[in-house]
Amino acid sequence: MQFQSVIGQEELKKKLIQTIREGRVSHAQLFWGAEGSGNLVLALAYAQYLNCTNRSDTDSCGICPSCNKMQKLIHPDLHFAVPVNATKNVPTEKKPVTDHFINQWRSALLNNPYLTEAQWYELLDIENKQGRISVHEATRIIERLNFKSFESEYKVLILWLPERMGAEAVNRLLKLIEEPPNKTVFLLVCEDTTRVIKTILSRAMPLRVPPIAEAALCQTLMQLQGLSETQAAKIARLSAGSYSKALELLQNESEQNIYFEWFANIMRMAYAGRFLDLLNWMETITKAGREKQKNFLLYAEHLIRECYMFNRGIDKAVYLMNEEENFARKFSPFVNERNVDELFKQLNLALGHIGQNGNPSMIFTDLFLQVGRLLRK
Numbered sequence: 001m002q003f004q005s006v007i008g009q010e011e012l013k014k015k016l017i018q019t020i021r022e023g024r025v026s027h028a029q030l031f032w033g034a035e036g037s038g039n040l041v042l043a044l045a046y047a048q049y050l051n052c053t054n055r056s057d058t059d060s061c062g063i064c065p066s067c068n069k070m071q072k073l074i075h076p077d078l079h080f081a082v083p084v085n086a087t088k089n090v091p092t093e094k095k096p097v098t099d100h101f102i103n104q105w106r107s108a109l110l111n112n113p114y115l116t117e118a119q120w121y122e123l124l125d126i127e128n129k130q131g132r133i134s135v136h137e138a139t140r141i142i143e144r145l146n147f148k149s150f151e152s153e154y155k156v157l158i159l160w161l162p163e164r165m166g167a168e169a170v171n172r173l174l175k176l177i178e179e180p181p182n183k184t185v186f187l188l189v190c191e192d193t194t195r196v197i198k199t200i201l202s203r204a205m206p207l208r209v210p211p212i213a214e215a216a217l218c219q220t221l222m223q224l225q226g227l228s229e230t231q232a233a234k235i236a237r238l239s240a241g242s243y244s245k246a247l248e249l250l251q252n253e254s255e256q257n258i259y260f261e262w263f264a265n266i267m268r269m270a271y272a273g274r275f276l277d278l279l280n281w282m283e284t285i286t287k288a289g290r291e292k293q294k295n296f297l298l299y300a301e302h303l304i305r306e307c308y309m310f311n312r313g314i315d316k317a318v319y320l321m322n323e324e325e326n327f328a329r330k331f332s333p334f335v336n337e338r339n340v341d342e343l344f345k346q347l348n349l350a351l352g353h354i355g356q357n358g359n360p361s362m363i364f365t366d367l368f369l370q371v372g373r374l375l376r377k
């Protein structure tokens with residue numbers, strides 16, 4: 001993976017390249033960024049640049065023997081540790097580790113470098129189990145990294161999602177991370193530092209990967225996905241800097257139509273105070289599952305924002321489909337400076353509670369009551 005295939009993140013790329021060119025290669029680094037920010041892809045590009053034999057000021061060459069193998073993810077000095085679990089073919093007795101799934105991992109990552117954890121588990125077919133990086137994996141890492149590097153200057157271990165490491169695995173690895181063999185680099189790629197065991201976190205140099213800039217995301221959606229500028233801008237806006245999210249949204253345009261219907265229904269019922277209808281409707285959203293509930297709330301925030309834009313007469317900033325636009329135009333008088341902040345606050349609150357595994361019925365009932373009150377303000 002070359003830096004040029006990483007979406008956006010220009011500042012970070014420059015910074016990473018500069019540290020390598022100045023010979024400041026920290027032996028343990030934490031690429032910390034939200035899902036879809038490109039944290040994993042950046043780690044791959046970093047590893048490739050590190051071992052490229054003909055690198056330029058801005059990127060690895062992409063054609064030297066090292067780059068060639070790196071790009072196929074088959075370089076003998078590039079190691080992976082990723083969350084896995086028992087499957088039909090690799091039962092618990094076999095002590096599942098990344099090696100058992102390395103071909104699947106390579107093809108998944110080559111197919112989509114912005115692979116998400118949920119997508120990976122789906123490919124693994126681990127039947128709703130969570131993946132983990134076990135103590136057996138830690139042992140294997142130690143064995144591997146104690147070998148001399150095969151071909152390149154640096155041995156690189158990319159450990160994806162240290163969040164999935166338990167205390168036993170972390171303890172086994174600590175000494176190696178503290179005093180690694182010469183020219184060995186650990187790249188920990190994490191999404192949520194609060195869920196990583198502190199002892200390992202404190203030993204890695206943190207590198208914050210921000211959300212992808214909206215303009216860069218928009219550009220990529222036009223170039224790689226063939227979207228029109230309006231459509232790309234809309235998706236980019238909704239994706240909050242996550243390319244994975246953008247891809248998901250693209251696949252779920254139909255889902256979006258459902259959210260629109262939900263939104264229009266709720267707003268009508270909440271405004272009219274038809275709470276019995278709301279209770280009936282609630283069953284639909286309760287059954288939809290937490291992921292959809294969260295997506296719906298994000299969508300609702302987006303549509304409220306657009307309604308408010310209409311209200312303020314800022315038409316040109318509005319990115320909506322026809323149906324949505326008609327609705328937003330009619331609905332916009334009800335979203336105004338007297339209630340818009342509070343509406344956002346309530347939606348955010350609900351989003352937070354759903355994320356923390358709160359009871360959906362209670363959360364949405366409360367939300368409807370609040371929204372009804374606010375709309376009539």
Ligand SMILES: [Zn+2]
Nearest residue numbers: 052061064067
């Ligand atoms: Zn190269």
